[in-house]
Structure formats: C-alpha cells, structure tokens
Amino acid sequence: MxxxxxxxxxxxxxxxxxxxxxxxxxxxxxxxxxxxxxxxxxxxxxxxxxxxxxxxxxxxxxxxxxxxxxxxxxxxxxxxxxxxxxxxxxxxxxxxxxxxxxxxxxxxxxxxxxxxxxxxxxxxxxxxxxxxxxxxxxxxxxxxxxxxxxxxVMATGYHAARVTDVEKGDTVVVVGDGAVGLCGIISAKMRGAKRIIAMSRHEDRQKLALEFGATDIIAERGDDAVEKVMSLTNNEGADVILECVGTEQSVDTAVRSGRPGARVGRVGVPHNSKMDLTPMFFSNTAIAGGPAxxxxxxxxxxxxxxxxxxxxxxxxxxxxxxxxxxxxxxxxxxxxxxxxxxxxxx
Missing domain, CATH: 3.90.180.10 (Medium-chain alcohol dehydrogenases, catalytic domain)
Incomplete structure (x- = not known):
C-alpha cells in the first residue's frame, strides 16, 4: 500500500x-x-x-x-x-x-x-x-x-473552551490562527462567549475567524498584542484565553492577556522549555488543557x-x-x- x-x-x-x-x-x-x-x-x-x-x-x-x-x-x-x-x-x-x-x-x-x-x-x-x-x-x-x-482540530479547539468553562457573556482571547485556533473560535461561540478576540496576522485567517464568530482581530504579537487586549477590555484583560500554538511566546501572551482569576486553556503542543508560574500565582490565573x-x-x-x-x-x-x-x-x-x-x- x-x-x-x-x-x-x-x-x-x-x-x-x-x-x-x-x-x-x-x-x-x-x-x-x-x-x-x-x-x-x-x-x-x-x-x-x-x-x-x-x-x-x-x-x-x-x-x-x-x-x-x-x-x-x-x-x-x-x-x-x-x-x-x-x-x-x-x-x-x-x-x-x-x-x-x-x-x-x-x-x-x-x-x-x-x-x-x-x-x-x-x-x-x-x-x-x-x-x-x-x-x-x-x-x-x-x-x-x-x-x-x-x-x-475541532475537538481540540472545543477542549480549550471546555476546560476553561467558557460560558455565556465571557470575553475570550484566542491565541493562534491555525485550524485549532479557528475551531476554538467556533467553540467559544457555541458556548456563549459575548466577545471573541482572535490573534491573527494573515488576511485569509482573519476573514475566516470573523466568519466563525470573532468580534475583534489583533494582528500584533508579544507585548504589543497584550497591550491591544488590554485596550480592548478597559485594561482589565479577558475572562478566558485559548492558547492554540504551544510556543514560548504564545503561552506568555496567553497568560498575560487575562484578568485576575482568568482561565487559560492550553491545547497547543508544548514547545516551551520552561514556564515561570510565579506571576500566575499572584494573579490567581487557572491553567488547564492537554490532549483533547x-x-x-x-x-x-x-x-x-x-x-x-x-x-x-x-x-x-x-x-x-x-x-x-x-x-x-x-x-x-x-x-x-x-x-x-x-x-x-x-
């Protein structure tokens, strides 16, 4: 064969x-x-x-x-x-x-x-x-x-939304504009998110993100992306962040984009060698995720x-x-x- x-x-x-x-x-x-x-x-x-x-x-x-x-x-x-x-x-x-x-x-x-x-x-x-x-x-x-x-990919995107308990009225940030991230947008909408902020620098993916239910697009990365999230949320941060990439930068962006007590769903296969959990302790950030x-x-x-x-x-x-x-x-x-x-x- x-x-x-x-x-x-x-x-x-x-x-x-x-x-x-x-x-x-x-x-x-x-x-x-x-x-x-x-x-x-x-x-x-x-x-x-x-x-x-x-x-x-x-x-x-x-x-x-x-x-x-x-x-x-x-x-x-x-x-x-x-x-x-x-x-x-x-x-x-x-x-x-x-x-x-x-x-x-x-x-x-x-x-x-x-x-x-x-x-x-x-x-x-x-x-x-x-x-x-x-x-x-x-x-x-x-x-x-x-x-x-x-x-x-659809189940993996849904997993990120499920383990973070996305619910009606939530503001959700989706880090990653690949198939999993785009399916994460579908999932957040299915579960009732009020606002879905998609991080994407590519026009074709931005268009599909909006079609799937995203309300806002952030093209920036790193510190600039976090600043943009804060500007869109009255400097409070998101309720939920779906991390759908797995790199050190994407994880860092995800954990810094939430309000105190935010939930971060990690479904990007990890490719970050280490992670300092101290900032998450002081912000009461909850992290969950894994294989869908x-x-x-x-x-x-x-x-x-x-x-x-x-x-x-x-x-x-x-x-x-x-x-x-x-x-x-x-x-x-x-x-x-x-x-x-x-x-x-x-």
Missing part, C-alpha cells in the same frame, strides 16, 4: 510499504478515505522535533471504512464508516469516565499514527472510533471536510452539530491534495499558503 514516509526535514514522500495487520484483539484496520496534515506534523517536518530519517510519518487524522476487526471488537463491523480520533480511550477508566480520555489510564499507546496512507492500524478501537451514518458517498465534500475535523477528549466531544456534541449544519469547521481546509502529492500538502502549510491541507486518499 502507499504510505507517507518522513524522508528528512523539509521532505516527505510516498512509498510502498506492507499492509497493516491485526496485532491485538482490539485493533481495527481502516481503509483511509480522507486524511490531512496537522500543524503538529509540521514540528518534525521543520526539524524542530527529532524524527528518524526515512521513517513512517505520524499523520493522525482520518475518515475511514472498517476493513478488519480484532476478536475483541464488538461495536464495529467491516463496512462501517468512521471518524478515527487521534486519542484512543478505553471508555471505562477514571480518566475516560471523567471525559479526559487523552490521558486514558489503560492505554499507554494512546495516540494515532500512520493515517496519511491507504490503510492504517487503529489501536483500541472498541470505544474510540466514531461511527458515521451511511457511507462517504452519501455526503458532500464540504460535509466530509467538517467530519474530518472531528478527528482532531475527541471521542467524548464527538459522541456528545460535535458530530450532531456538524450533521445538523450548526457548525462548519471544514472551512479550515483551504486546499485539496491527492495522497501522491503529500509533500506539496506539507509545503503549502509550512509556507502558510493554506490554513490546513485536505488529502483525498480513496
């Missing part, structure tokens, strides 16, 4: 590799029909995360058709159309019961890999995989795009919202690529020519 291979920083490629096989009783083999490139994939592509040359890439978002199931799978049969979340919860441990399956206590290998391929082995599929009514051909491409965001509870949110809220046309997160996909053109899909995101690259596999 065809699979994406990390060649070296700045290059991925398609190679023929062996088909995945059932290795555990709760494995599911999926035929991937739609995949994409995640902002977190770019850390390795840019050489900022260490990756072994000529190794399989860690794509982790997919829509697929169930091909085979392990003997322990009772919730799925071959032919089912599913969302493949990037987190794999068991559904019954203390973490999963509390709605934090990103930290499932029973599955150490809790994250997907290998979705930028024709087939993938999905581990721990009994509870995690999300069945979609019908088959791919029953949906428009626009709807498939929105369904694909439910594998990661994808299955929980999809089952309870997000799949229904997408199927009913209440939200349209698939608009974050601004260019479509064939799997054979996966390196171009990475380059387009790396160079900010697209917000998120959508990959047709079938």
């Amino acid at each position: 065809k699979s994406t291979i990390f060649v070296k920083p700045g290059q991925v490629a398609i190679e023929n590799v062996d088909m995945p096989t059932i290795q555990a009783s709760d494995d599911v083999i999926l035929r991937v029909v739609r995949a994409c490139v995640c902002g977190s994939d770019l850390w390795g592509y840019r050489g900022q995360d260490q990756m072994e040359p000529n190794s399989q890439n860690t794509g982790h978002e997919a829509l697929g058709i169930v091909e085979q199931v392990g003997e322990g799978i009772t919730t799925l049969v071959p032919g089912d159309f599913v969302i493949a979340p990037f987190t794999h919860g068991c559904g019954h441990c203390a973490a999963c019961r509390a709605g934090f399956e990103g930290g499932c206590l029973n599955h150490e290998d809790n994250f997907s890999t290998g979705s930028q391929a024709q087939y993938m082995r999905y581990q721990h599929g009994e509870w995690s995989l999300i069945k979609i009514p019908g088959q791919p051909e029953d949906y428009s491409e626009e709807m498939l795009k929105s369904l694909l965001t439910l594998a990661d 509870s994808v299955t929980t949110y999809d089952k309870k809220i997000l799949l229904r919202a997408v199927l009913n046309g209440e939200i349209h997160p698939g608009k974050v996909f601004t260019k479509t690529f064939d799997l054979n053109d996966i390196d171009a899909a990475y380059k387009a995101m790396d160079e900010r020519k697209v917000i998120k690259s959508y990959v047709i596999v079938a």
Whole structure:
C-alpha cells in the first residue's frame, strides 16, 4: 500500500510499504478515505522535533471504512464508516469516565499514527472510533471536510473552551490562527462567549475567524498584542484565553492577556522549555488543557452539530491534495499558503 514516509526535514514522500495487520484483539484496520496534515506534523517536518530519517510519518487524522476487526471488537463491523480520533480511550477508566480520555489510564499507546496512507492500524478501537451514518458517498465534500475535523482540530479547539468553562457573556482571547485556533473560535461561540478576540496576522485567517464568530482581530504579537487586549477590555484583560500554538511566546501572551482569576486553556503542543508560574500565582490565573477528549466531544456534541449544519469547521481546509502529492500538502502549510491541507486518499 502507499504510505507517507518522513524522508528528512523539509521532505516527505510516498512509498510502498506492507499492509497493516491485526496485532491485538482490539485493533481495527481502516481503509483511509480522507486524511490531512496537522500543524503538529509540521514540528518534525521543520526539524524542530527529532524524527528518524526515512521513517513512517505520524499523520493522525482520518475518515475511514472498517476493513478488519480484532476478536475483541464488538461495536464495529467491516463496512462501517468512521471518524478515527487521534486519542484512543478505553471508555471505562477514571480518566475516560471523567471525559479526559487523552490521558486514558489503560492505554499507554494512546495516540494515532500512520493515517496519511491507504490503510492504517487503529489501536483500541472498541470505544474510540466514531461511527458515521451511511457511507462517504452519501455526503458532500464540504460535509466530509467538517467530519474530518472531528478527528482532531475541532475537538481540540472545543477542549480549550471546555476546560476553561467558557460560558455565556465571557470575553475570550484566542491565541493562534491555525485550524485549532479557528475551531476554538467556533467553540467559544457555541458556548456563549459575548466577545471573541482572535490573534491573527494573515488576511485569509482573519476573514475566516470573523466568519466563525470573532468580534475583534489583533494582528500584533508579544507585548504589543497584550497591550491591544488590554485596550480592548478597559485594561482589565479577558475572562478566558485559548492558547492554540504551544510556543514560548504564545503561552506568555496567553497568560498575560487575562484578568485576575482568568482561565487559560492550553491545547497547543508544548514547545516551551520552561514556564515561570510565579506571576500566575499572584494573579490567581487557572491553567488547564492537554490532549483533547475527541471521542467524548464527538459522541456528545460535535458530530450532531456538524450533521445538523450548526457548525462548519471544514472551512479550515483551504486546499485539496491527492495522497501522491503529500509533500506539496506539507509545503503549502509550512509556507502558510493554506490554513490546513485536505488529502483525498480513496
């Protein structure tokens, strides 16, 4: 089968590799029909995360058709159309019961890999995989795009809003204008935020932020961005900040943009080596976040919202690529020519 291979920083490629096989009783083999490139994939592509040359890439978002199931799978049969979340919860441990399956206590290998391929082995599929009514051909491409965001970015944006308990009337700042940040705007609006301040320097992302519900745009960064937040909030600061990047600057901007007692939701994969918590102690700032509870949110809220046309997160996909053109899909995101690259596999 065809699979994406990390060649070296700045290059991925398609190679023929062996088909995945059932290795555990709760494995599911999926035929991937739609995949994409995640902002977190770019850390390795840019050489900022260490990756072994000529190794399989860690794509982790997919829509697929169930091909085979392990003997322990009772919730799925071959032919089912599913969302493949990037987190794999068991559904019954203390973490999963509390709605934090990103930290499932029973599955150490809790994250997907290998979705930028024709087939993938999905581990721990009994509870995690999300069945979609019908088959791919029953949906428009626009709807498939929105369904694909439910594998990661829409749920991750929602996670930032949920762990900070965004509620009606809140003023929310969203740090990061990638797909997760834009989905964070959708999420803040869903939960009733009165004012949503989006930080973005790129016109295409600014336009989409406003379409999704942002009320204000801040193009500045660092100290200037914090000053702008204060000027927009009568020098009080925001109630909630959604940090959707993970860099040292973005985290610093987030924690300084809130009022005393503000809540900061961190869902950007951390790439800041250290963090001084002293200022947050004296401002009573609450910090929460981590890997998103994808299955929980999809089952309870997000799949229904997408199927009913209440939200349209698939608009974050601004260019479509064939799997054979996966390196171009990475380059387009790396160079900010697209917000998120959508990959047709079938």
